Each structure stands twice: as C-alpha cells, then as structure tokens.
Amino acid sequence: MNRNIFITCLVLIMQSTAFGQLFSWFGSDDEPVKELLMDRKIQIETTAAINNMYNFKFYEADREFKWLLVKYPNHPIGHFLLGLSDWWKIVPDTGIERYDKSIHGHMDETIDLAEDMLDANGGSKEAAFFIAAAYAFKGRLYAERENWVKSAWAGKQALKYLEKSRGDENINPELLFGDGLYNFYSKWIHENYKSLKPLLTFFRKGDKQLGIAQLENVSQNAFYTRMEARYFLVQIYAMEGQNRKALRMSSMMHSIYPDNSFFHRYAARSSFALGRMQESEVFARELLDNITAGKPGYGDNEGRYGAYILGFIYNNYKRDKETAKFYYQKCVEFAQSNDSEDAGYSLSSLLALGNIEMDQKNYEKAKSYFDLILDQKNRKSSSYKTAKEKSQELKKLIRKQS
Numbered sequence: 001m002n003r004n005i006f007i008t009c010l011v012l013i014m015q016s017t018a019f020g021q022l023f024s025w026f027g028s029d030d031e032p033v034k035e036l037l038m039d040r041k042i043q044i045e046t047t048a049a050i051n052n053m054y055n056f057k058f059y060e061a062d063r064e065f066k067w068l069l070v071k072y073p074n075h076p077i078g079h080f081l082l083g084l085s086d087w088w089k090i091v092p093d094t095g096i097e098r099y100d101k102s103i104h105g106h107m108d109e110t111i112d113l114a115e116d117m118l119d120a121n122g123g124s125k126e127a128a129f130f131i132a133a134a135y136a137f138k139g140r141l142y143a144e145r146e147n148w149v150k151s152a153w154a155g156k157q158a159l160k161y162l163e164k165s166r167g168d169e170n171i172n173p174e175l176l177f178g179d180g181l182y183n184f185y186s187k188w189i190h191e192n193y194k195s196l197k198p199l200l201t202f203f204r205k206g207d208k209q210l211g212i213a214q215l216e217n218v219s220q221n222a223f224y225t226r227m228e229a230r231y232f233l234v235q236i237y238a239m240e241g242q243n244r245k246a247l248r249m250s251s252m253m254h255s256i257y258p259d260n261s262f263f264h265r266y267a268a269r270s271s272f273a274l275g276r277m278q279e280s281e282v283f284a285r286e287l288l289d290n291i292t293a294g295k296p297g298y299g300d301n302e303g304r305y306g307a308y309i310l311g312f313i314y315n316n317y318k319r320d321k322e323t324a325k326f327y328y329q330k331c332v333e334f335a336q337s338n339d340s341e342d343a344g345y346s347l348s349s350l351l352a353l354g355n356i357e358m359d360q361k362n363y364e365k366a367k368s369y370f371d372l373i374l375d376q377k378n379r380k381s382s383s384y385k386t387a388k389e390k391s392q393e394l395k396k397l398i399r400k401q402s
Contacts, residue, residue: 056259132159238270284309363401
C-alpha cells in the first residue's frame with residue numbers, strides 16, 4: 001500500500017462491506033423488491049457469471065451481467081456487476097486507465113438506480129448498500145489516479161450510505177466480510193503509518209487477528225463473497241509473513257481460476273518466498289510464457305515477478321551468470337514499462353546486475369546499475385543503502401584502474 005494509504009483503505013473497506021449485501025435483492029417493474037439472497041436458482045445463475053469474471057473470461061461474464069440489465073432494468077445489480085467486471089480487468093495492473101470511464105459510468109448508473117429504489121421502497125437498506133458500494137469503487141479508482149479530493153468525497157458518501165444500511169442484518173458469513181477487512185486494515189494502518197494515528201482516533205479500533213479469522217470464515221462459508229475474501233487473504237498472508245498460508249490459498253485459487261493472472265502471480269511469489277525454487281521456477285516460466293502468448297491479464301507486473309525469480313535462480317542456484325543477467329534485465333525492463341522502477345524486485349534486479357558486473361570487473365557498468373538505484377525516491381530501502389556503499393567502493397576501484 002502507498003499513496004494516501006488512509007483514503008485508499010477507507011474506500012476499500014467501504015467497498016468490501018457493501019459487497020456482502022450486493023446480491024440480497026432483485027425485483028421488476030410490477031412487483032416489490034424481493035429478497036433472493038438464499039434463492040438457489042439465482043445463486044447458480046449468478047455464480048456461473050462470477051466464476052467467468054474471476055477466471056478472466058470477461059466476454060462470457062459480461063454477457064450474463066448484461067442479461068441482468070434486461071431482466072431487471074430498474075435495479076442496480078446489472079450495472080454494478082459490469083462495473084465490478086471492469087475493475088477486475090485492471091486488478092493485474094491498476095495503472096491501466098482504459099476502463100476508468102466505463103467503471104465510473106456503471107457505478108454512476110448504480111447510484112442513480114439505487115437512489116430511486118431508496119425512495120420507492122421506503123429507505124431500502126439494500127439500496128443503501130449498493131450506493132455505498134458504488135461510491136466506494138469510485139473513490140478507490142480516484143485514489144489509484146491520485147485524485148485525492150474526489151476520492152475523499154466519494155469515501156465520505158460511501159460512509160454516509162453505509163450508515164443508512166446498518167441494522168436489520170441477518171447473521172450470515174457474507175456480513176463478516178466488511179468487518180473482517182475493517183478489523184485487519186484499520187489495525188495494520190495504525191501499526192505501519194504512524195502519521196495517520198490522529199485520523200484513526202475517529203474510528204473504532206480494529207483487531208488484526210480477529211479480522212483474519214473473520215475473513216477465513218467468509219472464505220470457507222460465504223457464498224457470494226467467498227472469492228473476494230480469498231483475494232484479500234492472499235495479500236494479507238503475504239504482508240504478515242504467513243507465506244505457507246499465502247501459497248496454499250493462491251495455489252488453490254490458481255487451480256480454480258487458471259487464467260487469473262493475479263492468483264498465478266501470488267503463487268509464484270509465495271513459493272519463491274518459501275524457497276521452493278523448483279515450484280517457483282515453473283510458475284515463473286508460465287508467467288513469462290503467458291505474456292509471450294498475449295494471454296489476457298498477463299503483462300508487465302507478471303513479467304517483473306517471473307523474470308526476477310528466474311534471474312535469482314540462475315544466479316544463485318544454476319550459477320549461470322549470463323542467463324541470470326538476461327532475466328534481471330528483463331525484470332528492469334518490465335518495471336520501466338509500467339512505472340514501477342522503485343518496486344522491490346526491480347531494485348533487487350539492479351543490485352544483482354551491479355554485483356555480477358562488479359565481480360566480472362566491469363566497474364563502469366556496475367556503477368551504472370547502482371546509480372539507477374540511487375536515482376530512485378525510496379532512500380530508506382536496503383537496496384538504496386547497499387547501492388550507495390557499492391557505488392563508493394566502485395569509485396575507488398575505477399580510480400585505481402585509470
């Protein structure tokens with residue numbers, strides 16, 4: 001997490017809390033709103049489309065979501081799911097902006113239809129959940145684009161409607177989703193971003209372990225929010241250093257959704273973090289092969305992970321320095337392509353390239369790699385400190401050569 005972490009997490013929490021109720025009702029022009037959360041037929045019909053979305057079969061998913069627009073034209077469900085589908089199209093790389101207009105458009109339609117529902121149904125709490133969810137997605141996207149004023153405003157609207165939706169909540173695993181995320185992230189922000197402590201005094205205290213337990217409950221027992229809980233748990237486990245759990249979860253999700261690059265990438269990352277090099281090498285090669293094949297969802301982020309893992313393996317296990325340099329350089333190129341030069345794998349690749357060239361007595365070339373690290377803004381990283389020391393050492397060696 002970075003860049004105005006408080007706002008980003010706030011709208012994230014609003015989004016996820018609302019998601020737990022998003023399927024709680026449907027209706028038509030000539031009948032009142034009908035609760036269908038536990039309707040098995042609707043679950044089966046909707047799950048097929050959602051599974052297609054998570055497996056990056058967006059054409060098939062969107063076709064079913066558009067059908068909801070026809071069947072339930074006065075309800076926000078169709079537009080919300082189409083907006084959610086567009087969001088998942090940028091999950092592998094949130095720097096992609098081509099879907100921004102579509103996401104905002106669908107969420108605006110969701111808000112308009114849900115506001116009509118709110119008026120027509122005497123303050124429908126389900127309608128309020130939809131409005132909160134739509135504003136949360138808008139705020140989250142604004143945060144990604146560093147439009148903090150709009151992000152803060154959307155987050156405020158999400159909070160307002162979230163409060164309207166509280167009460168009359170049936171006990172079911174779906175509703176634990178938002179609480180789980182709130183409990184974890186509010187505590188995590190408090191621990192990792194000391195400067196935001198004054199802002200957090202206005203919110204109830206979280207409990208990270210309770211939050212994880214709640215999300216694990218949802219990931220096993222919920223129907224609609226099960227996969228979203230697993231999406232967040234993969235990241236939470238990685239942040240908390242629980243790499244075995246991260247690998248178990250990401251590998252399972254990769255087997256369920258083999259075309260989802262996000263879970264594929266985390267399976268590679270987690271196996272690598274555990275030192276399972278053969279397994280991580282397979283995942284890494286698959287990532288790069290899928291990029292070469294032009295597979296949807298696979299791009300620079302996946303390339304950065306895959307290339308670094310292979311570079312590390314060739315450098316430290318196969319003792320093939322030239323092939324290691326090839327993959328490290330590919331990692332740097334992928335990072336440059338999506339403006340993530342200051343990411344960990346990119347900096348580590350530059351450090352490794354510098355060390356290899358230094359060992360091969362190519363001092364000027366080695367220094368050029370270390371200087372690239374020193375040009376980055378993150379001066380607190382271990383890579384920056386090491387590069388600074390190496391650069392100073394190289395200056396002496398270069399003077400001796402001349």
